[in-house]
Amino acid sequence: MLLSPIIESYALILQQPRTGDKVASYASALSRAPTAGDSPTPLSSSYPKKFAFSAYRNTSLSTAFRTLSLSSNNSDSRSVSLSSAPQEEPLCPKTPSQIPKPKPAPKTPCPPEPDLQLHIFKTPHTKYTVYNASPGKITYLNRYSNTPAPAWDTKGRLEDMETLYSQLKSQLDSAATEKTGMEEGISIYKARITEMEQVRLQLSAANQTLSTELAETKVKLSSTNAQLDDMKRSHSFEIDDLRRKNRNDFEDAKDDHRKEIERLQREARDELDRVRKDAQEEADRANKTWREELADKERELRAELEEERARRLREVQELTTQFSLQKLTADNDVTSKDRELQSLRSELNEVKANLESSNALNASLKEKLTEASTSTLTLETSMRAMKAKIDFLESDNQAQSQAFQDLNQQMLDAQAVAAEAKEKLRQEETLRRKLHNQVQELKGNIRVFCRVRPALGDEETKTAELAFPDADTDSKEVVVQGPDQKSAMGTVTKANNNFSFDRVFGPSSQNGEIFDEISQLVQSALDGYNVCIFCYGQTGSGKTHTMSASDGMIPSAVTQIYETAKSLEDKGWTYSMEGSFVEVYNETVNDLLGKAEDWNNKKHEIRQDPVKLKTTITDVTTVNLDSPSRVNAILDQANRNRRVAATQANSRSSRSHSVFILRLIGENSMTGERSEGTLNLVDLAGSERLAHSQVSGDRLKETQNINKSLSCLGDVISALGSGKDAKHIPYRNSKLTYLLQYSLGGNSKTLMFVMVSPLQAHLSETLTSLKFATKVHNTHIGTAKRQAKVKD
Numbered sequence: 001m002l003l004s005p006i007i008e009s010y011a012l013i014l015q016q017p018r019t020g021d022k023v024a025s026y027a028s029a030l031s032r033a034p035t036a037g038d039s040p041t042p043l044s045s046s047y048p049k050k051f052a053f054s055a056y057r058n059t060s061l062s063t064a065f066r067t068l069s070l071s072s073n074n075s076d077s078r079s080v081s082l083s084s085a086p087q088e089e090p091l092c093p094k095t096p097s098q099i100p101k102p103k104p105a106p107k108t109p110c111p112p113e114p115d116l117q118l119h120i121f122k123t124p125h126t127k128y129t130v131y132n133a134s135p136g137k138i139t140y141l142n143r144y145s146n147t148p149a150p151a152w153d154t155k156g157r158l159e160d161m162e163t164l165y166s167q168l169k170s171q172l173d174s175a176a177t178e179k180t181g182m183e184e185g186i187s188i189y190k191a192r193i194t195e196m197e198q199v200r201l202q203l204s205a206a207n208q209t210l211s212t213e214l215a216e217t218k219v220k221l222s223s224t225n226a227q228l229d230d231m232k233r234s235h236s237f238e239i240d241d242l243r244r245k246n247r248n249d250f251e252d253a254k255d256d257h258r259k260e261i262e263r264l265q266r267e268a269r270d271e272l273d274r275v276r277k278d279a280q281e282e283a284d285r286a287n288k289t290w291r292e293e294l295a296d297k298e299r300e301l302r303a304e305l306e307e308e309r310a311r312r313l314r315e316v317q318e319l320t321t322q323f324s325l326q327k328l329t330a331d332n333d334v335t336s337k338d339r340e341l342q343s344l345r346s347e348l349n350e351v352k353a354n355l356e357s358s359n360a361l362n363a364s365l366k367e368k369l370t371e372a373s374t375s376t377l378t379l380e381t382s383m384r385a386m387k388a389k390i391d392f393l394e395s396d397n398q399a400q401s402q403a404f405q406d407l408n409q410q411m412l413d414a415q416a417v418a419a420e421a422k423e424k425l426r427q428e429e430t431l432r433r434k435l436h437n438q439v440q441e442l443k444g445n446i447r448v449f450c451r452v453r454p455a456l457g458d459e460e461t462k463t464a465e466l467a468f469p470d471a472d473t474d475s476k477e478v479v480v481q482g483p484d485q486k487s488a489m490g491t492v493t494k495a496n497n498n499f500s501f502d503r504v505f506g507p508s509s510q511n512g513e514i515f516d517e518i519s520q521l522v523q524s525a526l527d528g529y530n531v532c533i534f535c536y537g538q539t540g541s542g543k544t545h546t547m548s549a550s551d552g553m554i555p556s557a558v559t560q561i562y563e564t565a566k567s568l569e570d571k572g573w574t575y576s577m578e579g580s581f582v583e584v585y586n587e588t589v590n591d592l593l594g595k596a597e598d599w600n601n602k603k604h605e606i607r608q609d610p611v612k613l614k615t616t617i618t619d620v621t622t623v624n625l626d627s628p629s630r631v632n633a634i635l636d637q638a639n640r641n642r643r644v645a646a647t648q649a650n651s652r653s654s655r656s657h658s659v660f661i662l663r664l665i666g667e668n669s670m671t672g673e674r675s676e677g678t679l680n681l682v683d684l685a686g687s688e689r690l691a692h693s694q695v696s697g698d699r700l701k702e703t704q705n706i707n708k709s710l711s712c713l714g715d716v717i718s719a720l721g722s723g724k725d726a727k728h729i730p731y732r733n734s735k736l737t738y739l740l741q742y743s744l745g746g747n748s749k750t751l752m753f754v755m756v757s758p759l760q761a762h763l764s765e766t767l768t769s770l771k772f773a774t775k776v777h778n779t780h781i782g783t784a785k786r787q788a789k790v791k792d
Ligand SMILES: Nc1ncnc2c1ncn2[C@@H]1O[C@H](COP(=O)(O)OP(=O)(O)OP(=O)(O)O)[C@@H](O)[C@H]1O
Pocket: 452, 453, 454, 456, 507, 509, 537, 538, 539, 540, 541, 542, 543, 544, 545, 546, 651, 653, 654, 655, 685, 686, 755
């Protein structure tokens, strides 16, 4: 009975799962081992013996013995054993190194536990088996018969007990030995634990050190990161600076490159100018030759003329003397004079021929200039090619730098040459102006052209007899058959009236043809001279058609001036054109570009500037002619105003003089020269004679005023021809002559168109007009001299 708790403890131990944690299981079993007062049963088996010792470690030997004795008294068994106790490794190794390491759980399932049996062997003849058939029940068996042991076998039991005692003692000894071993093991464990503690402390210290180092390393790392960031920032700044610098360098290089290209282009242009200059030089040489020839001719002609004049004067004196002395001799002298006159005529013809050859030279010069323009075009083409070349060169700067330098040199040379060419051109233009003026002077500063208009509509049958004998050659003569004349004998004859002018235009002539003849005068206006072109003739003779038709003198002159001014821009000239258009009606000046309604209210005064030789009209409209098309608008407005002012029976254009005043101001930016010319284009009122017009009242007054102003015009021209001083020229006698004061006489150039109607009904007026024109034609103004003859 006393052994049952121990057996139960064993059973519990044996029933524990076979895990590695045996120590915990045994401790648990011992915790339930009998305490003082219990009766432990010593174990004889070798392996559980240790635990028996443990079970009794707090029990005295006597108590243990007694307990066993008591137990043996109640049983036949002499020994106790655990028949099915597992033979496992020792639970408590002797050294720390023998501490069992946990083993992994067996992979195969454990075999089923057999019924627990405890065998205790005491003597050779007695056997006690403790059999635990069921919990709490122990049976003692005879060792031989394996039947329950008899209670009476005391001796056997004592022997068994002695045996058990000796066994117990030896077990206790061995337990003590084991205890010592275990204590040693414990001390070893302790030492080991101490060691491990030290190791742990060392490890802690090392850990601490490592932590500190880690913290320091972290600090260093963060400072390194900060440094790295700083470096990155500074590096990025440096990169930015470098980029900026690179960009600036690139821009500089680009600028230099662009400048280089511009310079090369300039040089190319200069090269072009140089080539142009070469062409110009060629023209200059021809021009120079021509000029020299012209100068020679001019000198010769002047000398001849002077000589002829002196000779003629002498001859006239001689003839006069001889005429007074001998009449017969005078006849001979007259004959001789006729011959001389003939010779003079031939000389005059010669002079004219020379002039024509000069004109031909002029034309050839023009051709050369055209050639020069052509070569300029060629040069422009080559310039374009050069530009393309420059573009190509741009693509490879490095390789082309040498070529650029060469080009640069060439262009510098060309620049110098171009400057020279420009200077020569300018000199050429100055010379051309001078020569042009000389030619105009040679032609005469007053010229008369005659124009016969065609018969219109049903006028064909009523025309007068007009002939143009030299129409195929000079076109200078017109022959008008006069009215019937009865002789004393009663015969009726018709006299031929021959008129000779600078140029005669027949009925088939067109405005364009006429303008060609006067274009040189327009050029003179551009060169700074005052020019006056007026149309004289009876009503309906074609004055307005010649002046103001769409292809008339006024539009054509403006167009030519505009074009010439543009072409002179190359030579440094800039022109401004101002136009005004007035009429002189009944000795009053009206503004044709103003409002016709204002004519009665506005008074316009003519003001003269004797210093600048300039005429101005107060309060008159002045239009800036910035394009040729403006002139048509001006002419339309003038016509509208004239229509408003006209009465039913009185066309205003027939009864007033209209004056188109074009002021041309040129400035040369190269030379600083300035020119100021005026072109007056005058459409005179009808020149019908008072006696023929048979009018009265207002019409009479108009006619009187017209005749007065036309007569004054004749007087002024006559006075100019007689060489009178400017002070004695009667400009002030009429508004018309006063207005044209600085455009008639002096250095000015005058052209009169005498307009002729082809009608028989107008014959008388035609003859009167032609005679007046002849008078003007015979007037010599300025340096050029003219001679003309009129045969009645
Ligand atoms: N050369 C010409 N060719 C064709 N028609 C012309 C020519 N000359 C004049 N005419 C016509 O003759 C007519 C009269 O011409 P215009 O009006 O020019 O004369 P005018 O002398 O100016 O007259 P007015 O003194 O009244 O102004 C117009 O119808 C005009 O078209």
